[in-house]
Amino acid sequence: MTPTSQDLWFLPLGGTGEIGMNMNLYGHDGQWLMIDCGVTFPKPGRVSADGTVHHSGEPDTQMPDPRFISERRGQLAGMIITHAHEDHIGAVPYLWERLRCPIYTTRFTAEVLKRKLAERGLLHQVPLHVVSVGERRHIGPFEVEWLALTHSIPDPNALMIRTPLGHIFHTGDWKLDPNPIVGHGYQRDDFVRLGQEGVRAMVCDSTNATVAGHSMSESELHDGLQQWVASATGRVVVTCFGSNIARLVTLAHIAAANGRYLGLLGRSLHNMHQCAQRAGIWPLSAKVVDETHLGYLPPHEVLAVATGSQGEPRTALRRLAAGIHPTMELSAGDRVIFSARAIPGNEEAIGGLIAQLRQQQIDVITAEQSPKPIHASGHPAQQELKQLYQWVQPDIAIPVHGEAEHMRVHAELARHSGAGQALTGRNGDVFMLAPVAGIRRQAVPVGRLGWHKGGLVKVE
Template identity: 60%
Template sequence: MSPDHTDLWFLPLGGCGEIGMNLNLYGHDDQWLMVDCGVTFADPDQAHQPHVQMPDPAFIAERADHLAGIVITHAHEDHLGALPYLWRRFKGRVYTTAFTAEVLRRKLVEFNLAGQISIEVVKPGDRRQIGPFNVEWLNITHSIPEPQALMIRTPVGSVFHTADWKLDPAPVIGPPIAPKIFQALADESPSAMVCDSTNALVDGHSVSESELIPGLRKIIENARGRVVVSCFASNVARLVTLMQAADQTGRRVALLGRSLKNMVSAAKATGYWDSKHRFIDPFDLGFFPREHFMAIATGSQGEPRAALSRLAKDTHPDLTLEAGDTVVFSARIIPGNEVLVDALIRALKARDIIVITAEEAGLPIHASGHPAADELTQMYQWVKPELAIPVHGEPAHMAANAKLARIAGVTRQLTGQNGDLFYIKPVVGIRRKAVATGRLGWDRDALIPLEIEQ
């Protein structure tokens, strides 16, 4: 199965019909362009499965000679994390921005791939000819530095690929959303828009990252003991927000968790971390009065080996929590992690530790990185694609996204699953289950095929 010079195809191997584990292929003129290569993690009820899971890349691995290149849109694990595991199977050149490249290089060291993968660093606004695909990187806003949407052009048609995004006028790190960038795309009538569906069922507009300081500051001011805040390690903007709130309340900050330290290190290396935001060493936490410090910890999703779980069990080497201390969840619960998070909260409360979640805080203390319904509608109205292809969501999310596109004036919508082949040019259509898909798990330093329970 190979596209000819008149074809423009879209083939998702991961991330379509599910949230996470994104791996997308675009086909034209006997070549394929890979966009993102991410992981997901086993559900709590699948404890017998390997924790790290990723799409099976067999289709493109068998056609590695026809892989024009690999574009990584941003540094979140569900878009980047599988590349060190899978790259040897297809060995493509990687194109990405400086921050994402910095995060990727650190991962490659762990897999003995340092210096082996050719990484071309691009800037927002750049265009590169990658085989028959002309790719333009477009600044967008999300919950990590340098998120990029893509405009993928070929002689027969074009695709606006959103990746993860929101419309944030004040994202704390990076430039605010610039409507003119996307309005200008309408002039060339993109053949399709492949779009994030994560929050399509959420009414209204997502909260801006800049709106979180009042809520976080109020919690910290009212706390009488130690404060521990847990958030996604990759959300560098949230780390900056927390540092600002700590400064305003007279608390010093320590980082608990390897992934947090790695992300801050990458931010420093690429100019996204202000030198005035300094941390104390976790070893010194025991010498600070309880009311004078705050810890930022990994483990907002209840991960058993993360810092927050170790604090709940009182097994963390650097910090012991006591009754009256406060733990704040500045993150949403990813669907599937409810059991782990509930167990973690119960363990904390059993020790009379005060727990505050984003749902209970009153004022906003978490901002999603994905577009709600009004933002989806706005983007469709700006870009005016001929066809909408919702991805990055479960079927209900994608159906809601397609409905919003239709209401916004997009005349055609196609929804499908991993392995479905979407025909964009010359004729719009879909071939169900055109390609066999599956998952691989990382188990004892090897990749193994998985049977996923439905």
């Protein structure tokens, strides 16, 4: 199945009808362009996009089966990574041998990807092209423009993909944050301009399509975090997603304002901090001390950020709770702040971790119980979705990055917000965008691969 010069297709291989392991293809004039190549970390009892319930014993790291495009590797013009979250970037090192195409991304994401490739000995094999916001590149029959949006990680990008048959606006993960703390912001005029130019299809994030209102800005979290740190008498440990550089910068400034030293506990935090420094987006004013110093400082001078906000095993917070962390320990009267919300499926693990901490008379603060906000989502709520549709005014809305209910609500909202029509489907559906809009249901076989004992295995 190959698109002709008269075809413009969208084909999701992962991430549509589910949240995680994003992999999207655009087809035109005999070639394909891949957008994102991510992983997922399944939990027992997960329900896949086709309704299958899966159980324990599966590989911990899973990704879309790229067989459709790997069998047509000569038609793959390139791959674009929109941002550095695992569900968009994490499968690249595992699937590189099957894809072997040029990769395009912006600087911070490139730094994260370089580290991942180096860990698997692939750094010098992969043709990695670093692009800038506002830049345009010709990749096969596609002209691609990188556009700035905001998310919970630095430098996320939307894409305007231009072809003679029509233009596609691919949002990636996004929100409208007027003050994202680090990295680039967004410009309303960029999206109004797209609408004036004409957009055939807008392929858009559905994660929070069922949430009313507007997402919170990262800048709105300062006061809540400051309050909990300022009122603490012992050590303070904050746990959050390691890729949220803006949250780390906020905490570094709060530490300095309260006479505390900020240290990072956990490999992913150190990696992201180093990538932010290399990309030139870590501010010099945000001071971080070597974590080995934390164990020697008076408790009231310690502010540590630890991995483990989802209750994962072998993370820094788990080790602190068990009293086996190599660089510092917690005592009665210390405070642990969860600056994150539970990912569905992780509630039991998080609850057990909180109980373990409280048994030791450690004060635990969660995002749900804090009067002032201490966590913000990285995805658009309904008001932001409406706003972007009103700016871009696409002929066709295609909700992705969500389960069936997210996409259903998103489609309805799009129809009432400026989109001519909405098409909903799932992985393996071919969305025909030109010359006539339509869907060929389950036209392409899809599935999952898992990383198990040093190799890729099929996940049934």
